[in-house]
Amino acid sequence: MFRGIKAFCLGAALAAAAPGLAQPVQPAAVPDxxxxxxxxxxxxxxxxxxxxxxxxxxxxxxxxxxxxLGTVKQVVGNTIVITDGGVDYRVPITQLYAYRTGAADHFASRLPKSALTAEQEGG
Structure with a gap:
């Protein structure tokens, strides 16, 4: 009796999942x-x-x-140390992005300099 119930439940679960499994694959968007x-x-x-x-x-x-803002001083894990010549700032890489103008990439911070915290001496 329990085997019949198990088989019925398994069949019902597969039937419920089947429509989701049969979804067509959408082609990648092609720019016009x-x-x-x-x-x-x-x-x-x-x-x-x-x-x-x-x-x-x-x-x-x-x-x-x-x-x-400055230049990259070093990369420490997923943090970038930026220096402006006198002060170092630690910025998570998730706060940096690249943009392209002309044929060159430029690197920018999503955070303005006023939002950056100066790194302590020896930090």
Missing amino acids: ASAADALANPDVVTVRNISRIELSPGVPIVDGSGNP
Whole structure:
């Protein structure tokens, strides 16, 4: 008797899951010609997240307005130490992004300099 109940429950569970399993795969979106034209506009800026391997010492970092924050001093795990020559700031990599103008990538902080906390001496 219990086998019959187990079999019925298993069959019911599979039947309920079957419509979800049979969903068609949607094709990836293909940009049309108007999207390509829009991206070719020189006023369009492409923004992307970055990885820690893109940031080596000396890479300049700006704020969202393009004002210099400093340069990368070192990468410590998922934190970037930025120096402005006199003060060091620790910024999580999740707060940094890259944008492209012309043929070059530029690196920026989502946080303005006023929101950064200066690192203590020996910190």
